[in-house]
Amino acid sequence: MIHEITGIRKVRMLYLQLLYRCNFSCAHCFHGERLKHADAFTAQQACNLLLLMRSQHDTEAVTLLGGEPFVYKDLARVVRYAKHTLGLTVEICSNGYRIGPRLRDIAPCVDLLRISLEGIRNTNDLIRRAGSYTAALETLALARSLGVQTGATLTVNRYNIGEVVDLAETLQSLGVLQLKLHQLRPVGNAALHPEMLVTSSSAYSKLRDQLGNTALGIEIILDEDLSEDGAPACAVPGERDEIDRIESDPRGALTMSCKAVGKDSHAFWYDKSSDRIVHRPSANDELKLAIPDVVYGHA
Ligand code: SF4
Numbered sequence: 632m633i634h635e636i637t638g639i640r641k642v643r644m645l646y647l648q649l650l651y652r653c654n655f656s657c658a659h660c661f662h663g664e665r666l667k668h669a670d671a672f673t674a675q676q677a678c679n680l681l682l683l684m685r686s687q688h689d690t691e692a693v694t695l696l697g698g699e700p701f702v703y704k705d706l707a708r709v710v711r712y713a714k715h716t717l718g719l720t721v722e723i724c725s726n727g728y729r730i731g732p733r734l735r736d737i738a739p740c741v742d743l744l745r746i747s748l749e750g751i752r753n754t755n756d757l758i759r760r761a762g763s764y765t766a767a768l769e770t771l772a773l774a775r776s777l778g779v780q781t782g783a784t785l786t787v788n789r790y791n792i793g794e795v796v797d798l799a800e801t802l803q804s805l806g807v808l809q810l811k812l813h814q815l816r817p818v819g820n821a822a823l824h825p826e827m828l829v830t831s832s833s834a835y836s837k838l839r840d841q842l843g844n845t846a847l848g849i850e851i852i853l854d855e856d857l858s859e860d861g862a863p864a865c866a867v868p869g870e871r872d873e874i875d876r877i878e879s880d881p882r883g884a885l886t887m888s889c890k891a892v893g894k895d896s897h898a899f900w901y902d903k904s905s906d907r908i909v910h911r912p913s914a915n916d917e918l919k920l921a922i923p924d925v926v927y928g929h930a
Pocket residue numbers: 653654655656657659660661662666697698699725726747759
């Protein structure tokens with residue numbers, strides 16, 4: 632269906648939000664009120680969607696997220712299906728809070744564990760949850776001991792923008808391969824905390840200078856909106872025959888552009904009961920609005 636409507640043939644990665652529920656309620660979380668919603672994939676539905684994406688869109692990789700994927704009781708079943716049955720590259724994006732036993736169980740099937748952090752110590756804990764910084768670092772150390780490669784992600788805001796380099800150095804010392812930096816977008820909980828937004832684009836230039844002037848062994852990937860001039864022009868998803876990612880929320884609503892996530896501008900849905908992707912056009916779907924994707928670059 633996606634190919635017929637848009638011409639998009641290949642989708643490299645599926646971001647699969649297994650559930651909305653999370654053991655955190657972060658001040659910047661784009662899910663906002665939906666963190667309380669019960670919508671979730673069953674394990675069978677999740678496996679069905681993975682198979683569909685593999686067979687119809689040549690999908691090579693999956694990132695499992697939520698909510699918090701380690702809260703999802705059938706995580707191990709979905710991970711093993713993705714890895715052993717479909718041969719996908721498996722990434723999990725987690726807050727890393729007390730996930731040790733479950734991580735040990737699935738470690739051989741996980742290609743990358745990405746832990747979300749929002750700064751150093753108290754900066755992180757005030758945005759996320761008390762004790763979450765220490766727990767995240769312990770999880771990164773555990774993953775390393777289990778032979779699981781790790782990455783991290785941080786959403787740049789007014790409180791943590793001055794700590795990015797220090798955090799990168801800390802992560803580097805724990806063997807973390809990559810830190811991915813996102814721009815904070817005012818959706819979900821972040822819409823209730825406008826004080827978190829970085830209002831001066833020169834602050835982004837300062838951050839980029841700091842990153843450029845520090846010899847870091849960790850790869851830094853950053854959303855090109857984190858620059859004074861914003862991101863360079865990028866073709867909207869419907870103008871390409873191959874896209875890097877598509878994201879499914881726990882209801883099955885699909886989003887092609889990362890900039891459209893959290894905006895409810897879905898053009899396509901995965902219909903769980905019929906196991907197919909359906910087109911539900913509307914005046915404000917991401918195709919009609921021609922929402923461009925996020926462009927990522929290296930620091
Ligand atoms: S940002 Fe992640 S860890 Fe925080 S509430 Fe949202 S889903 Fe949970």
